[in-house]
Amino acid sequence: MTLEKRQPIPVSEAIQRCTNQALRLSQTTVDLYEAEGFILAEDIVATYDIPRFNKSPYDGFAIRSQDSEGASGAQRLAFKVIDHIGAGAVSSEVLSEREAVRIMTGAELPKGADAVVMLEQTVQTDEGFTLRKAFSQYENVSLKGEETKTEDVVLKKGQRLNAGAIAVLATFGYRNVPVFQKPSVGVIATGSELLDVEDPLEPGKIRNSNGPMIHALLKKEGIDSEIYKIQQDDFESSLAVVRTAMEQHDIVITTGGVSVGDFDYLPDIYRALDAKVLFNKVAMRPGSVTTVAVSEQTFLFGLSGNPSACYTGFELFVKPSIYRMMGALRYYPALVRAILMEDFKKANPFTRFVRAIATFDGRATTVKPSGFNKSGAVVAIAHSNAMMILPGGTRGYSMGHQVDVLLTETEYYQQDLYL
Amino acid sequence: MTLEKRQPIPVSEAIQRCTNQALRLSQTTVDLYEAEGFILAEDIVATYDIPRFNKSPYDGFAIRSQDSEGASGAQRLAFKVIDHIGAGAVSSEVLSEREAVRIMTGAELPKGADAVVMLEQTVQTDEGFTLRKAFSQYENVSLKGEETKTEDVVLKKGQRLNAGAIAVLATFGYRNVPVFQKPSVGVIATGSELLDVEDPLEPGKIRNSNGPMIHALLKKEGIDSEIYKIQQDDFESSLAVVRTAMEQHDIVITTGGVSVGDFDYLPDIYRALDAKVLFNKVAMRPGSVTTVAVSEQTFLFGLSGNPSACYTGFELFVKPSIYRMMGALRYYPALVRAILMEDFKKANPFTRFVRAIATFDGRATTVKPSGFNKSGAVVAIAHSNAMMILPGGTRGYSMGHQVDVLLTETEYYQQDLYL
Structure with a gap:
């Protein structure tokens, strides 16, 4: 039993160590009708003016x-x-x-x-x-080139292709779009207590929910993943599974096994792979033991087996790394200020990330925890649309405080649109 | 030439007329690994406690x-x-x-x-x-049922399945998930000036960008669409294409042809179909002529041919309607308040929706137009992550004013995460 001493680093430093990695995916082309969500690999230059001619905006x-x-x-x-x-x-x-x-x-x-x-x-x-009135020159005329001129850069390399970008590409005749590849990802859930979704329950065991959760988080980004099983819970077979996953994928995500417990093999696996460990302790709750390493051009994310920590680690480290590998220039979700609707009186030296519900009523943005506030609370993730950030320190937080909130879901925040 | 007189209705009223429609899609099941983004069709009830037993949260x-x-x-x-x-x-x-x-x-x-x-x-x-210290009863113990008790409703019918919900479903052994179907959508771009993406340019014509844009907006929601062409620009052949699309789809979206011009057949098509027109004029810019109708259990969205109006109409009317049809309880994006960074001095009686860039720096949320502010500006959509809402009235807006902003993109708002 080795009691490894780990030095926690700040969350922002940990994120930077991930996004500073030079791992990049290669360029490819994708059909215009499949291009949504990809990162553009080249600047797109206007080959003619928009409008192409003086045109009428009305009948x-x-x-x-x-x-x-x-x-x-x-x-x-x-x-x-x-x-x-x-x-x-x-x-x-x-x-x-x-x-x-x-x-x-x-x-x-x-x-x-x-x-x-x-x-x-x-x-x-x-x-x-x-x-019955005089018209001035060019009144009610959309002028040639008033929107875009020939040679203008209309889309930038590194930009995420949203529907508007797809429309621009269509306008300039790009049926095939130069993009960066999306990564191929292997997901390994470790832990001898884990059953598959279809398995009947057994004493002391739980069903693996992290594998499907990571799969869904990747699917939301349009990325397919392969789920690996660790059949035997010993070092050699675990290492073999990680090696196999590394041969086939750009990214290998493991959940569990990152601590220093007797059955946590990942630190040893990283050593055996001669992996460069970017960090193995982050000043955050949950997920302080999250480990990120790089070996042979493969990103290795060692997320905690605890569902909330696993989720938080994905949002904070995996997602930005993926988009950086894909050549994206921007890769963070919207971070808003919101009024805290509950007390968090207990001070914590580490920054806390709490699954939360952000509510917008057109005037104020408020936020409250989405459920039971323990790191294992998988139900709380299901009901969250945001992640509250409570920086560590010597004081707690009270209702009415302004706190930072990451908006982790796209849509569906409210039942009414207050216009 | 009929000069139809149309009565504009407020945007919120128009949205409500869409979401109040009783059109619903049927229930089906989907594999757990494909379920992300679907709307849950049944309450999910915990069949056992979580944790299932008193367990150790630590080594x-x-x-x-x-x-x-x-x-x-x-x-x-x-x-x-x-x-x-x-x-x-x-x-x-x-x-x-x-x-x-x-x-x-x-x-x-x-x-x-x-x-x-x-x-x-x-x-x-x-x-x-x-x-060296005394421990109290249940110290460092995750108690059986402390997170969820047997019989608790853990997921609600009408909830959108995010990764957390997928994890809950995995926990309770749902390999097949009861969901509502996603709609099948036909997209028809009308207008004799429209060329396909692959076509060489011709005098007076432009490439169809609305079709690919709508396709991408739907793809982002995990919805496939079929694009129809109108070969001949006359009433009979246009009606035939709409009828064909209606036979094959739950929703038919047309772009263009909604005005009262000599070549705008849609009003006549709605009459020929005996469609119930929910509205054909909305007090908004752009897209005031947006028309929504229902015929034979099919939603007909007549969006403006102008790209910005088309985009706005999709976000405001099509998307909420789709999620309502899918049985969703919440279907609006996050609406935040932001500081306007540019003047909009000119008053407008109609509510304006301006493609915009929202920026979050951890303290303030600011917003500015994403480009050339004319309704045809497709490049501005490509660079927007938000939609600014400037309510109509007798006054304009100045820099420094607080305005409402719909966050239309999921992610990738910023280059740095300010933690």
Whole structure:
């Protein structure tokens, strides 16, 4: 029994040690319709102006603005409609004095036209319409290049491809999109007390919930994972499973086995692999024994077997590391300030991360623990949409204090949208 | 040319008309490893206590607390270790006076034991260890049922299954999970100016970016969609495509064609389908002509062809409707207050939704437009992580004002995590 002495490091330092790793995934291409959520591998440069031509933002009539000079309610001016174009069509006409072309939203202005009269601003006549006000040059016109000019960088390398980015790529004709690969991940739940989901219960044992949880956390990021079993709870077979997972994946996540207990083999496994241990103790609760190491270009995340600690370790260390490996420039969730709705009187020298429910009512953001506040409380994770951060120190926290909150879920925060 | 007069309704009223629809998707089961993001179709009730037994939260020694009475630094008490159990194992021993069992994190306490001495609190001896303090009953013990009791509802029908919920389902042995189906969606981009992504450019035409954008917005929710083309831009063929899409899908989203222009067939299509139009004008910019209708149990979303309006319409109306159809109880993103970093001096009677970048620096949340502020600005969507809400009225907004911001992206808000 070795009682290893470990030195805790601050959470921010631990995160940095992960994201500072030079491990990078290679570039590939992905179909536009599969690209959402990938990280862009190249700058995308506009190959033409947007709009590509002066176009009408409304349904109406294209006119020469000078022809509308002097128009008023008392002196309506009459225009003759000489053509009628839908979006996508181009008029072959060139406007002469007091001539107009009926134009649809999105259509290119005909030659000579430099303003658009909205349908609602006209009164119909046999030959066309009359109007009652003067139009200035380019009034109601979307100008060529006003949104984006040729050679502009419209998307940046390292940007996460959201639906808007997909729309930009479609606009510039990218059916195949240059992106960085997503990592391949192996997940190993260690612990001889673990049963599979399908297994009947046995005395002293519990079902493995960390494996499915990590699988789901990765799935949310569009990343597939392979779950490995450790059949025999001894050092040699555990090492063999880790080695196999490392051969097949960019990242190997283990849950459990990171402590210094008699059955915790991971410290020895890291030694056997000659892995570079980035840290093995973090000044946080839960999950202080979280260990991250790198061996042969593989990231090894040793998360605690305790579900809350496991979850916290994933959010704080695994996710940013994954996005960094994928070449992302930004990889942290929204961190908001919220009013604490419960007391946390007991001081803790370590920073606490508490699964929580953040509520937004359009005026204030409040936060409270999502359930039973023990690190094993898996039900509390299920009901959380946020993670409260209570920095360590010599004082506790009281109701009414402002605290930092990481928003860990995308959506579905509220039953009503207070508009 | 019919100039239909439309009455705008407030945004919140429009959203409610969508979510009040009784359209519901049927129940199904999904494999646990695919269940992330689905809406749970039944309450999940705990079939046993969690923890299932009194267990050790630490590596240490299980003792009878009464045996430690009177221990102090001056009077250390000695214990004999009579067994050694790992997690998942159960000791057959029953503790007698001053006996202890070496116990690992997560293991069940042996009979007679009611406290756990942490490894760090002991000094090793030949037969066992000595300790220097008295332990109270259940000190360092995770009590049976302290987290969840048998019969507790641990997950609620209508809850979105996040990774924590997946862990709870795994704990209670659900390999197949009762959920509501996700909708099947058809997407139709209308407009004769639209080219496909692969098409070379032609005069007056632009590539269809709304189709891929909607596809990506749905993909983010784990929903597949089928994209339909309207080959001929006339009423009959447009109606035929809508009918085909309706036969095959729960939801049909069209982009474009919702105005009252000569080439905007959707109002006529809704009439031909005898659809119940929920609204066809909303007091918002962009997207005031957004139309939502229901016909034969199919939701018809008529979004504007303009990319920003299309995006806004999806976020405000389509997404909540989808989650409501899926039986979700909560379906709105986080809405935070942020400090406006730019002037919007011009008053607008309609509520404006502006694609924006929200920034969190651990103290303040600020927000600014993400780009060119015209409704056609697709590049601005690509760079946004939020949607600013500027309620309509007789005044504009100035830098420094507090405004509401919908957080439209999950993650990746910041380059640094300020802890």
